[in-house]
Amino acid sequence: MALSGVEIFKYLPKTNCKKCGHPTCLAFAMKLAAKQASLDACPDASADAKKVLGEAAAPPIRGIVIGAGDKAVKVGDEICLFRHEKKFFNPCALAVSIKASEAGDAAAKKIDAVKTSEIDRVGQKLRVDAICVTDDAGDAAKFASVVKQVVDGAPGVPVILNSKNPAAIEAGIAHCADKRPLIYAATAENAEAMAKIAKEKKASLAISANGLEALEALSDKVKAMGVDDLVLDPGARKAKDMVEQYTIIRRAAIKKNFKPLGFPIISFADRGDSLAEATAAAIGVMKYASIIVLNSIEKWKMLALLSLRQNIYTDPQVPMQVKQDIYKIGDAKESSPLMITTNFSLSYFIVRGEVENSKVPSWIAVMDNEGLSVLTAWAAGKFTASKIAQFITESGVEKNVTTKELIIPGYVAVLSGALEEKLPGWKITVGPREANQLPTFLKGKA
Amino acid sequence: MALVIPKESYSGKIYEVQIGSGGKSVTIGGANALPFLSFEGVFPHKPAVALEIMDIAPTDWPETVQKAVSGASANPVSWAKFCQEQGADLVALRLLGTHPDQQNKSADEAARVAADVAAAIDVPLVILGSGQAEKDSQVLQAAAAATRGKNCAIGKAVEENYKTVAAAAMANDHKLIAMSQLDVNLAKQLNILLSQMGFAKEKIIMDPMSSALGYGLEYTYSVMERIRQAALLQNDPMMQTPIVCDIGLNVWKVKETIAPDAEMPEWGGLADRALAWEVISASGMLTAGADMLIMRHPGAAAKTKELIADLM
Numbered sequence: 168m169a170l171s172g173v174e175i176f177k178y179l180p181k182t183n184c185k186k187c188g189h190p191t192c193l194a195f196a197m198k199l200a201a202k203q204a205s206l207d208a209c210p211d212a213s214a215d216a217k218k219v220l221g222e223a224a225a226p227p228i229r230g231i232v233i234g235a236g237d238k239a240v241k242v243g244d245e246i247c248l249f250r251h252e253k254k255f256f257n258p259c260a261l262a263v264s265i266k267a268s269e270a271g272d273a274a275a276k277k278i279d280a281v282k283t284s285e286i287d288r289v290g291q292k293l294r295v296d297a298i299c300v301t302d303d304a305g306d307a308a309k310f311a312s313v314v315k316q317v318v319d320g321a322p323g324v325p326v327i328l329n330s331k332n333p334a335a336i337e338a339g340i341a342h343c344a345d346k347r348p349l350i351y352a353a354t355a356e357n358a359e360a361m362a363k364i365a366k367e368k369k370a371s372l373a374i375s376a377n378g379l380e381a382l383e384a385l386s387d388k389v390k391a392m393g394v395d396d397l398v399l400d401p402g403a404r405k406a407k408d409m410v411e412q413y414t415i416i417r418r419a420a421i422k423k424n425f426k427p428l429g430f431p432i433i434s435f436a437d438r439g440d441s442l443a444e445a446t447a448a449a450i451g452v453m454k455y456a457s458i459i460v461l462n463s464i465e466k467w468k469m470l471a472l473l474s475l476r477q478n479i480y481t482d483p484q485v486p487m488q489v490k491q492d493i494y495k496i497g498d499a500k501e502s503s504p505l506m507i508t509t510n511f512s513l514s515y516f517i518v519r520g521e522v523e524n525s526k527v528p529s530w531i532a533v534m535d536n537e538g539l540s541v542l543t544a545w546a547a548g549k550f551t552a553s554k555i556a557q558f559i560t561e562s563g564v565e566k567n568v569t570t571k572e573l574i575i576p577g578y579v580a581v582l583s584g585a586l587e588e589k590l591p592g593w594k595i596t597v598g599p600r601e602a603n604q605l606p607t608f609l610k611g612k613a
Numbered sequence: 614m615a616l617v618i619p620k621e622s623y624s625g626k627i628y629e630v631q632i633g634s635g636g637k638s639v640t641i642g643g644a645n646a647l648p649f650l651s652f653e654g655v656f657p658h659k660p661a662v663a664l665e666i667m668d669i670a671p672t673d674w675p676e677t678v679q680k681a682v683s684g685a686s687a688n689p690v691s692w693a694k695f696c697q698e699q700g701a702d703l704v705a706l707r708l709l710g711t712h713p714d715q716q717n718k719s720a721d722e723a724a725r726v727a728a729d730v731a732a733a734i735d736v737p738l739v740i741l742g743s744g745q746a747e748k749d750s751q752v753l754q755a756a757a758a759a760t761r762g763k764n765c766a767i768g769k770a771v772e773e774n775y776k777t778v779a780a781a782a783m784a785n786d787h788k789l790i791a792m793s794q795l796d797v798n799l800a801k802q803l804n805i806l807l808s809q810m811g812f813a814k815e816k817i818i819m820d821p822m823s824s825a826l827g828y829g830l831e832y833t834y835s836v837m838e839r840i841r842q843a844a845l846l847q848n849d850p851m852m853q854t855p856i857v858c859d860i861g862l863n864v865w866k867v868k869e870t871i872a873p874d875a876e877m878p879e880w881g882g883l884a885d886r887a888l889a890w891e892v893i894s895a896s897g898m899l900t901a902g903a904d905m906l907i908m909r910h911p912g913a914a915a916k917t918k919e920l921i922a923d924l925m
């Protein structure tokens with residue numbers, strides 16, 4: 168939580184020595200509060216001041232990077248509880264668990280699935296973000312061999328090393344020491360050994376405890392050993408416990424600036440059946456998990472979860488935009504109706520849904536209006552007759568649609584005259600105002 | 614520094630709305646905290662799942678869901694019984710056949726179907742029009758009268774027809790589903806208008822207009838979160854009506870529930886994908902505060918009920 172200038176002033180030496188370049192300690196404090204200066208500029212600041220002010224300046228939830236290179240993922244560093252308050256910033260990482268007992272073919276299959284998992288969704292490339300190697304055989308050497316198989320087989324994909332046995336982690340991390348893996352996990356029993364490895368190898372470290380009190384104690388303990396990049400697992404597995412515990416962690420961090428819990432959360436959506444696992448993961452996506460580990464990553468499941476994540480992490484202030492293009496709905500032909508709308512994704516989705524409903528094959532021309540809805544775009548002068556005419560002409564749509572009839576939204580009926588002038592040879596038809604009247608309208612034309 | 618569990622202090626509570634009567638009646642609402650946070654509030658009723666049926670055969674539905682109900686969907690009564698057997702908390706009858714672009718069935722015909730379905734099942738009945746506001750006025754009036762005494766939920770009352778639809782619900786002692794267009798203020802406005810005409814706000818279920826996963830789900834999600842916050846934290850009595858999400862309608866028309874495996878190999882198999890689409894959409898609505906869901910695929914509804922059990 169940000170401190171005010173006066174609060175910061177209390178921690179300064181109050182000698183007004185000017186070494187910081189400011190006339191008084193108070194003036195310097197004001198600059199600090201405005202984030203226009205750094206405490207380093209005051210050579211006499213006490214250790215206490217550095218600690219308090221440093222913590223106050225840090226984000227409420229620490230950002231953690233897992234992996235290295237262009238596939239590295241950043242999680243955490245969030246500032247709100249509800250996406251409409253601002254936005255959710257760093258999409259949770261979706262990881263697949265590869266067990267030591269799957270060494271060989273089964274592991275190779277999953278590695279391949281990760282490598283071919285990329286899909287394109289509303290212009291974003293989405294994929295399985297990480298691989299969690301899980302020590303289920305209690306054999307450090309075997310665990311390490313799967314880590315090696317993963318690192319060699321899926322180069323660059325961030326790795327989570329999942330074992331409670333420090334010896335296994337030690338053996339596994341040898342294959343990815345320079346790749347910033349995440350170690351899962353330090354517990355009350357092995358904290359010293361795990362913290363030591365994390366510190367030496369500059370890895371981030373997940374801490375796992377049963378319940379929030381135990382987690383807090385463990386967090387303090389591991390931090391005192393000098394590990395800063397922590398990830399939290401409060402032990403919740405049931406959906407109810409996930410929602411409750413993750414909410415408490417997020418609230419404590421953001422509203423109370425409670426440092427022991429100011430870290431990203433790791434969640435295990437482990438369920439017997441794949442769809443149940445998908446629902447548990449969905450709860451994690453919506454309710455503050457930053458890393459979600461799955462047992463399986465079938466394509467249908469990833470499509471659903473990645474789409475959900477994209478929805479939830481979209482900036483509510485910046486409307487999602489659809490690419491400017493002429494979209495073909497159903498088996499549209501040269502004689503099918505052509506209508507135009509803006510590229511505000513919701514406008515497009517609703518129009519498209521109704522056109523699909525109507526079962527009348529059609530063309531939808533989506534024009535780039537910076538994601539504004541029809542009326543807003545029109546009011547802002549971005550959906551004018553000349554701009555529409557230019558788009559239609561440049562799109563070359565007349566090659567596909569021989570009717571040369573353009574249906575415009577009822578809300579911008581006023582444009583029809585000017586459009587006919589600017590698009591010689593075209594017939595402009597005013598469509599309905601609301602999308603839900605489109606089926607009736609289209610059936611009337613068909 | 615020991616953790617003090619940061620609790621919200623809520624001043625509002627969601628109205629409890631009962632639908633149906635007898636042992637199988639369903640009550641929704643009653644929560645006095647944000648969804649599923651039982652460490653700081655009570656949740657006397659779990660979210661209910663209704664399975665949708667229609668007065669006409671579902672020939673417009675995508676193949677995956679059509680197949681899932683194919684043994685029973687030829688007539689609305691057998692279809693309703695099938696849904697009840699499948700564990701639906703309620704049956705939602707959509708009178709799509711009355712739409713002028715469909716079979717333009719008469720209000721009387723629709724009312725007979727509603728009465729037959731109501732008589733055939735023990736679980737409560739939700740009666741939905743075709744979505745054509747003008748026609749729905751007549752259809753819902755007739756259907757409400759024909760099911761008098763069954764304590765159904767009827768709708769949807771929208772800006773264009775709320776007076777007649779609400780009057781029909783009021784005259785026949787039904788609950789009312791009121792739908793607004795994906796906007797916090799419009800949702801509140803419709804509840805105010807209904808209250809002003811004398812319809813008890815405690816008998817309204819609001820439909821904020823749901824959307825499918827990948828197709829604007831985040832808008833519905835945030836609108837619902839904001840409605841719930843206004844209801845509970847700001848104690849706004851016009852926002853304290855339970856929320857229903859009509860998701861089957863939105864889910865079973867997007868490409869993800871229709872495109873065959875061969876067309877979109879990178880999307881995985883259609884059967885699993887389509888089912889997941891309805892279930893994950895449902896999980897989004899539940900997390901944001903839905904008290905009742907209207908779904909189409911019995912398998913998806915069953916999986917959603919598993920999730921609800923996991924959340925409570």
Ligand code: SF4
Pocket residue numbers: 179180181182183184185186187188189190191192193195208209210211212
């Ligand atoms: S250097 Fe430090 S002590 Fe000196 S004026 Fe600046 S803030 Fe005060």
